[in-house]
Amino acid sequence: MIEVKGFSFTYPTGSRPALHDIGFEVGPHELCAVVGGSGAGKSTLAGVVSGTVPHLTGGCAEGLVQVNGRDLADTPLSGLVGQVGLVMQNPFNQISGARFSVREEIAFGLENMGVPRDEMAARVDTVLHDLGLTKVRDRSPYELSGGQQQLLAIGSVLVMRPTVMVLDEPTSQLDAAGSALVFEALGTLREQGVTTLLIEHRMERLARAADHVLVLDGGTIVAKGSPGEVLADERLEEWGVAPLRYTVAARRAAARGLWPDARPLPVTLDAAAEGFGATVAHLDRGDR
């Protein structure tokens, strides 16, 4: 459970707040996506919810951030281990540098948590399998491609089974197969009751996977709601967020009477196919 109320934050060297008067809640079994342009405050928000901001960055914070009922202002980072997992934007920054193989790297967090050896091996193997990393398990983390390193960073957090997951663009360097694996893993976590906050640029996957979408612009929340409401909003581009091509095509079609009246603009392939299917049927009848 994540609860944020009236939260503002300014970096030590910042002249204005990176986040201003932020409020939202994400419950267990829920995936909340955060979108916005560069510099909107998305990564700062990920840091806030995972406790690294302001604990590691310093700076001035006001307002409330609670994770699983604990006030993060009074909780040292060590108190969040095993509860909150953070997957950082650049996987290279997340690799420990202290382990020589992918398998050992994934086990690193569990070793530090003192998980028994047999259980550790089983959990590591499951994660290797789920993220398609089994065939590179004995390679050095530094010999992996960018995408494989990203899967490794995700795996090393997943394996600790946190109840709250915060992911900062976890699929940015992944191919479609890799990001499908990540979204599958996120879906499984959601079923298991994990609370997820996901920063993501892949709007199509997000539209299908998220329960709620928050839009950040200049450090404030400018929109929140279901993916269908938020991603079809005509102000999306002003907020620095890419509209889906489905939505753009339907909006342009609607301006020429080629999108069914009263039907909401689509944010998924299914909804677009249904709407344009109706248009095609209508045009076909007109032709006859």
Added chain:
Amino acid sequence: MIVRIDSLTFRYPNGTTALDEVSFSVSAGERVAIVGPNGAGKSTLARHLVGIERPASGTIEIAGRRTDGLGIAELARTVGFVFQNPDDQLHAASVTKEVEFGPRNLRFPPARRKELVESALRRTGLAQSRDAHPHHLSLGERKRVALASVLAMDTPVVVLDEPTTGQDHASVVLLGKLVDDLGADGRTVLAITHDMDFCAEHFDRVIVLEDGGISWDGPVDAWLAQAADTAGQAFELPQMTRLGRRLGWEGSVSTVTGFLEHLAPGADPAPAVSTAP
């Protein structure tokens, strides 16, 4: 041919073959997307073009010269390479100094250098951040600094490794325009990308790398027309291609404009939205 690669083979020190007998040529002004699954050898191929990696066998010719006798510094006059991770290439204390570094080393005269730096900053949307320290910028902005520093070297060939990752919408729009402009200027762009919408909207040709070999090389539209759309593969076809197929259309549409033209010819003369061609 500005780039000619013949039977390029490369093995990692541990013996793994990353590239196996790869051959292709690129002519000046072509915009080529290199796509393929993670670990297929795409970045390794790109690193060969700038001499960071050297082939185990096979040859690379850039602008008519074999690269095996050329040092990285010499190759840098012809091929600019923008790394996937900008932190692999940024080192200066301000954006301007970073962007100036290349043209200074290539000994462009001061006036020409200034012109190149200004043009690169403008094209990458960084004119406002010229005095910032690169490491105080966001990842997306740092990627654009890395891109600007390569553009300022005015190389006939520009190689981009995953240019759109970590970029917000405005920057992706800007990158698309940049690729179009470079092509129009007769400069050659090779870009590694996973973003098939970006590929369909801004590139002429696609080279598909799989397991270290080329499995397709040809026009983007021809590739899309025959590409399978199955779950679990490396590529997700462009949104409009999948929508067209779902509607049972024959042939291939890949852009919003192409889709609307197919839906009702002549009904959408001017794009109402500027960003998705």
